[in-house]
Each structure stands twice: as C-alpha cells, then as structure tokens.
Amino acid sequence: MSGQTVSMKEPVCLIENDSDGKLRVVRSALDILDKIDQHVVVVSVVGLYRTGKSYLMNKLAGERKGFALGATIQSKTKGIWMWCVPHPEKRDHTLVLLDTEGLGDVEKGDEKNDNWIFSLAVLLSSTLVYNSMGTIDNNALEKLHYVTELTEHIKVKSNQRDGEESSEYLRYFPSFVWTVRDFTLTLEVDGRPITANEYLENALKLRTGHSKKDQAYNLPRSCLRNYFSPRWCFVFERPASGDKMRRMEELTDADLEPAFVEQAKEFCDHVFNEAKTKTLKQGLKVTGRLLGNLAETYVSAIRSGQIPCLDNAVLALAQIENSSAIERARAHYQKRMADWVAYPTETQEELSEVHAAMEKKAVAIFINNSFKDDDQKYQLELMKVLQEEYEKICERNYKESQKACESKIECIFAPLEEKIRDGSYMTPGGYKEYCNDLKLATSEYRSEGGRGVKAEEVLKEYLERKASIGQAVLSADESLTEAEQRAEAEQARREASERENRAMEEQLVVQERLRADQQRTYEENVNQLMERMERDSRNAIAEHDRVLQARLKEQKDLLQQGFDDRAHQMQREIDAIKGAKAQEEEKKPSFMSTALDTVGTAATLFLPGILPKVGGMAVKWLSKWF
Incomplete structure (x- = not known):
C-alpha cells in the first residue's frame, strides 16, 4: 500500500488536558493523521519524567531537535505529542512517534492522568518503549506499577469478566522495549556475559513463595511477561558530562560518548527493522486516518467515564471506516471514469472495458479500507452505488450519442433537405434521384466515426420522419408506372424493416453487454471478497499461533523456574487458544458459503442480470483452501 503520507517538520500535540483537566484529542493533529493513507508503524515512549525519553524519539525522527528536551527537574512534555515522518526502511509506511508526558511528575501529582496516558500509549502503539534510568531492579519495576493496572483501564471485550486470560491482551498489546539510560553495570551473571535482552528476562524472573511481599514482587513482573511479547532491552551509557547534558539539543554525535552513539544507533536500527x-x-x-479515529474513540470513552474497550472500538470504527471506504471507492470510480471516458464511446464494449478496470480498482479500495463487514452489508452497498454510477454514465453516453448522431445527420443530409424544400424531387424521375441521394447520405453517415451506441436508432427515427416525404415524391413521379410505384413502395418498406432490425440488433448488443457487465461486477466483488476472507482467516490463524507460541514459551520458562502450579494453570489458556485456532480453520468453508449466498441473493435486487452460481464459486474457492 503506497498511499499518501505527510512529513512533519516538528511534532504537534495529539492529546492534551483541557481546562477541566480532562483528556481531549487535538483537532489539528487529527487533520494531519487524516491525510495519511499509508499503513503506520507507531512507536510510543513512556517513562518517569526527566529520564531522557524525548532524546530517543528525536533520534528516531532523525533530528537533534523536535520533541522538547529539558535540562531542569521539570517535565517538558505534556500530554501525548506526535511526529509523523516517512519510515526510513519501509517505503510504503509512515513512522508515527508518540512522546508521552513524564510519569510521576511531582508538580502535576495526578496519578489517574498518568494511568490514562500510559494506557493510551499502549492502545495506540505497535511498539511501546519504556525508558528508565540506572538499572532494572525491584525499585525500577515498582515504579512501573502502571502495567499492573492496565486491566483496570483497558477491556478487550464489553462483557469481559474479571480475571480474563492474559492471552486476550497479548493479542492486542504492542511489543515492548525497555531502554535503560546511564547504565553502569557489567552485563554478566555469575561471571558469564549476557545480552541486554537476557538482562531484562533475568530481572523479570518470579520469586517463589506466597507471602504478600512475594506477591507484590511478582505482580509487575507477571504483568510484563503476560501482556507483552516479544520483549527487548537496550542499555545506554551516560551520553556526556553533566555540563554537556544541559546542552543536549546543541550537541552532535561527535560531542557524545562513542559508546552511547553506537548504542543509540543499535536502538534506532532495531526500531526501524523490528517495529x-x-x-x-x-x-x-x-x-x-484509522489511528486518528482510534485515538478519538479511546479518549471519548475516557472522557465519558468509561473504560476503553478494544472490541467496541473496532466495531465503532468499522461503521465509520466502512462508510468512508464506500465513498472513497465511489470518488475514485467517478474521477477515473471522468478521466478516461470520451463521450460518446463508439461501442458499449468500449465503455464496459473502462468500467471494468475502474470498478475493479474501486472494489480493491473498498476491500483494503474496510473491515468487520461480516454480513457484507457495506460491500453490497458498494455494489449498488457503483452500479448506479455506471447507469448514470451509460445514460449520459446514450444522450451524447443521440446528440452526436443528430448533429451528423443534420450536416450529411443537409443537401437532401435543401432539395426537398425547393421541390427538386417533385419532377419526373425525381423519386430515383431522391432514393440515390438518400442512399448516398445514409452510406456516408454510417461511415462516420463518433456516432456512439445509438447510431442506427437515431438514423431509423430520422428516416421514419422522412417516410411520408418519400411517399409524396413517389406519388408525384409520373415517369413510373403504377406497377413500378408499387414495387418501389415495397422496396421502401423492406428498407425500413431492415433499419428497424439494425436498430433492434444495436440495442440488443448494448443490453447483452450490460448483462455481462452485471455478471462481471458480481464475480469481481465475490473474488475480491473471497480473497479478503482467505487473508483474514490466515491473519486470524497467525494471530492464534503468535499468542500460542508466547504462552508456550512462558509456560516452559515457568516450569524451568520451578513454578509448576502456574505452568499447569496456564495450560487452560493454551488449550483455549488451540481450540480457537481449530474453530477458525473449521468455520472457513461454511463462512465462505454463507457469504456467497448472502451476496448472490441480495445482489440480484439491483443486478437483475446476474446468475450467482454460488455452488460453482464455492467449489472454486474451497479447492484453493484445501
């Protein structure tokens, strides 16, 4: 998906607190997101205030300045700030950087607001960066208590029960990166060198025991292990001396410690390639655009005192996005048809071929921008909308053809009309001259291009109006015997009948082509629908596999660390995931058949020329799946 993107020179505020202290989305930031048709990689950074979060985000944006850096004990970032830049590795993606206000700001002293900021960062991002100073010890994990309260601020389902399996959150939550600034320890355990990732996992090991102290120790660790996968860690040495630290925005890489510069590069490379x-x-x-709608949906729920629900957000967004997808598809079709169709088209087939190409792209636009259209309500609406647009174009094509033909007839038959007016044909031998002139003009008219799809019908109607004149000329021609006049009259009737047949055949060709267009419309929509259903099914199965592998790894780690009870309890989650995956695989055939039946039956209401052929198409797609 190439699509449209933007490149911002500096960040803007996406979410702020209003005068009443409630969170709200900034309209101007939404307007920026609304212009981005590309898919987005969203990286949010969270952490305690004054831990250098903004510096890392500026590095990701490829700039020294942008997100505010502070050299005092005050938090510089308020709310959530956004910076959209072209992705340096994925050319068809936009990198959206979200810098959050520092958590635990003593001046602000609003822990509830901190929880919502943290929750929104989780909800909006595909990679969550947690930034801290020093080491990952128990104190650092206790300060990350926000992660233990996520289930109080985020619901997966509207009917969610307390204690809902963590795997449901794992499906939605971003990958997790812990960045540790001013790290002074040696990365080793028992004299053995370890990686930063191993350092993090070692810090997340649980403690055996059931005391309140043990439970408090394990809670943030369990939450990180259960809600976020995969997890990474990066450690950074102190970038410069204290004096230089106060001038970070002015410094180049040459002014910083080489080890820090290299560590920052490794972090950025990881985000660019793994996020x-x-x-x-x-x-x-x-x-x-969808990210902006997500932000609005979540913040609206928070403002109204509700807990953001992921499933509800998806359903609400589906209504907005699916309606928008129809309009975008319609707009594309209208514009491209206006660009490509030169009225009148010489044949209906010529118009049909352009229509087919533009409709195919319009359907693809809808398919790529719509979701959760489980009953195909919106796709059926799209089919109806595009059919109505095509009918308008066909109607215009008829009218333009009529005008073009009438203009050509007026020009080509002008000499004949002049002779009729001055009575040139009302003489002996005049009827033969009249017939010859009529034949020559008709032949010239039929040899002309640019007449369109009503060429014979307009000619027939014109010559029908001239029939009485021809009879008058024939009756006045004294050079013809009575028998010859009867023969000429019979010839005129045969020619009129031939013109009638030509006009009927012309319209039959048009109608047959229109019926073929309707059939092709139906089959194009069904083919793209089936491809999307197949893709959605693969994605759902891949999602089950990802969560399953994460749960199996966690279960294995628990067993190795001696937490047999926890590992056995996790088996219930693992079995549920396996069951959901099996159900997804089993439902594909019936789901596809139902969708085909729904589309085929409903589409006949506005595409009367189609033959749904549900059985045959079902067999075709089932053979692809199995």
Missing part, C-alpha cells in the same frame, strides 16, 4: 505495522484484531493494518 511492526500497527494492527487491530485479525491483523487489520492501521492507516494514519
């Missing part, structure tokens, strides 16, 4: 496209359930890829 995934933001997705929703079943792998739906998010565009900038």
Whole structure:
C-alpha cells in the first residue's frame, strides 16, 4: 500500500488536558493523521519524567531537535505529542512517534492522568518503549506499577469478566522495549556475559513463595511477561558530562560518548527493522486516518467515564471506516471514469472495458479500507452505488450519442433537405434521384466515426420522419408506372424493416453487454471478497499461533523456574487458544458459503442480470483452501 503520507517538520500535540483537566484529542493533529493513507508503524515512549525519553524519539525522527528536551527537574512534555515522518526502511509506511508526558511528575501529582496516558500509549502503539534510568531492579519495576493496572483501564471485550486470560491482551498489546539510560553495570551473571535482552528476562524472573511481599514482587513482573511479547532491552551509557547534558539539543554525535552513539544507533536500527505495522484484531493494518479515529474513540470513552474497550472500538470504527471506504471507492470510480471516458464511446464494449478496470480498482479500495463487514452489508452497498454510477454514465453516453448522431445527420443530409424544400424531387424521375441521394447520405453517415451506441436508432427515427416525404415524391413521379410505384413502395418498406432490425440488433448488443457487465461486477466483488476472507482467516490463524507460541514459551520458562502450579494453570489458556485456532480453520468453508449466498441473493435486487452460481464459486474457492 503506497498511499499518501505527510512529513512533519516538528511534532504537534495529539492529546492534551483541557481546562477541566480532562483528556481531549487535538483537532489539528487529527487533520494531519487524516491525510495519511499509508499503513503506520507507531512507536510510543513512556517513562518517569526527566529520564531522557524525548532524546530517543528525536533520534528516531532523525533530528537533534523536535520533541522538547529539558535540562531542569521539570517535565517538558505534556500530554501525548506526535511526529509523523516517512519510515526510513519501509517505503510504503509512515513512522508515527508518540512522546508521552513524564510519569510521576511531582508538580502535576495526578496519578489517574498518568494511568490514562500510559494506557493510551499502549492502545495506540505497535511498539511501546519504556525508558528508565540506572538499572532494572525491584525499585525500577515498582515504579512501573502502571502495567499492573492496565486491566483496570483497558477491556478487550464489553462483557469481559474479571480475571480474563492474559492471552486476550497479548493479542492486542504492542511489543515492548525497555531502554535503560546511564547504565553502569557489567552485563554478566555469575561471571558469564549476557545480552541486554537476557538482562531484562533475568530481572523479570518470579520469586517463589506466597507471602504478600512475594506477591507484590511478582505482580509487575507477571504483568510484563503476560501482556507483552516479544520483549527487548537496550542499555545506554551516560551520553556526556553533566555540563554537556544541559546542552543536549546543541550537541552532535561527535560531542557524545562513542559508546552511547553506537548504542543509540543499535536502538534506532532495531526500531526501524523490528517495529511492526500497527494492527487491530485479525491483523487489520492501521492507516494514519484509522489511528486518528482510534485515538478519538479511546479518549471519548475516557472522557465519558468509561473504560476503553478494544472490541467496541473496532466495531465503532468499522461503521465509520466502512462508510468512508464506500465513498472513497465511489470518488475514485467517478474521477477515473471522468478521466478516461470520451463521450460518446463508439461501442458499449468500449465503455464496459473502462468500467471494468475502474470498478475493479474501486472494489480493491473498498476491500483494503474496510473491515468487520461480516454480513457484507457495506460491500453490497458498494455494489449498488457503483452500479448506479455506471447507469448514470451509460445514460449520459446514450444522450451524447443521440446528440452526436443528430448533429451528423443534420450536416450529411443537409443537401437532401435543401432539395426537398425547393421541390427538386417533385419532377419526373425525381423519386430515383431522391432514393440515390438518400442512399448516398445514409452510406456516408454510417461511415462516420463518433456516432456512439445509438447510431442506427437515431438514423431509423430520422428516416421514419422522412417516410411520408418519400411517399409524396413517389406519388408525384409520373415517369413510373403504377406497377413500378408499387414495387418501389415495397422496396421502401423492406428498407425500413431492415433499419428497424439494425436498430433492434444495436440495442440488443448494448443490453447483452450490460448483462455481462452485471455478471462481471458480481464475480469481481465475490473474488475480491473471497480473497479478503482467505487473508483474514490466515491473519486470524497467525494471530492464534503468535499468542500460542508466547504462552508456550512462558509456560516452559515457568516450569524451568520451578513454578509448576502456574505452568499447569496456564495450560487452560493454551488449550483455549488451540481450540480457537481449530474453530477458525473449521468455520472457513461454511463462512465462505454463507457469504456467497448472502451476496448472490441480495445482489440480484439491483443486478437483475446476474446468475450467482454460488455452488460453482464455492467449489472454486474451497479447492484453493484445501
């Protein structure tokens, strides 16, 4: 998906607190996101205030300045700020950087607001970066208590029960990167060198025991292990001396410690190559416009005192996006048809071929920008809308053909009309001259291009109006015997009948082509629908596999660390995931057949010329799946 993107020179505020202290989305930021048709990789950074979060985000944006850097104890970033830049590696993606206000700001002292900021960062991002100072010890994990309260601020389902399996959150939550600034320890355990990732996993090991102290120790660790996968860690040495630290925005890489510069590069390379496209359930890829709608939906729920619900957000967005997808498809079709169709087209086939190409692209635009259209309501609406647009174009083509033909007749038959007016044919031998002139003019008219799809019908109507004149000329021609006049009259009737047949055949060709267009419309929509259903099913199965592998790894780690009870309890989650995956695989044939039946039956209401052929198409697609 190439699509349209933007390149911002500096960040803007996306979410702020209003005068009442409530969160709100900034309209101008939404306007920017609304212009981004590309898929987005969304990287959010969170952490305690004054830990250098903004510096990392500026590095990701490829700039020294942008997100505010502070050299005092005050938090510089308020709310959530956004910077959209072209992705340096994925050319068809936009990188959206979200810098959040520092958590635990002593001046602000609003822990509830901190929780919502943290929750929104989780909800909006595809990669969440948590930034801290020093080491990952128990104190650092206790300060990350926001992760232990996520289930109080985010719901997956509207009817969610307390204690809902963590695997449901794992489906939606972003990957996790812990960045540790001013790290002074040696990365080793028992004298053995370890990686930063191993350092993080070692810090997340649980403690045996059931005391309140043990439970408090394990809670943030369990939440990180259960909600976020995969996880990475990067450690950074102190970038410069204290004096230089106060002038970070002015410094170049040459002014910083070489080790820090290299570590920052490794972090950026990781984000550019490993951070995934933001997705929703079943792998739906998010565009900038959809990200803006997500932010509005979540903040609206928070403002109204509700807990943001992921499933509800997807359903609400589906209504907005699917209606928008229809309009975008219609607009594309209208514009491209206006660009490509030169009225009148010489044949209906010529118009049909342009229509087929533009409709195919319009359907693809809808398919790529719509989701959760489980009953095909919106796709059927699209089919109806495009059919109505095509009918308008065909009607215009008829009228333009009529005008072109009448203009050509007026020009070509002008000499004949002049002779009729001055009585040139009302003499002996005049009827033969009249017939010859009529034949020559008719032949010239039929040899002309640019007449369109009503060429014979307009000619027939014109010559029908001239029939009485021909009879008058014939009756006045004294050079013809009575028998010859009867023969000429019979010849005139045969020629009129031939013109009638030509006009009927011309219209039959048009109608047959229109019926073929309707059939092709139906089959094009069904083919693209089936391809999307197949893709959605693959994404759903891949999602089950990803969560399953994460749960199996966690279960294995628990067993190795001696937490047999926890590992056995996790088996219930694992079995549920396996069951959901099996159900997804089993439902494909019936789901596809139902969709085909729904589309075929409903489409006949506005595409009366189609033969749905549900059985044959079902067999075709089932053979692809199995």
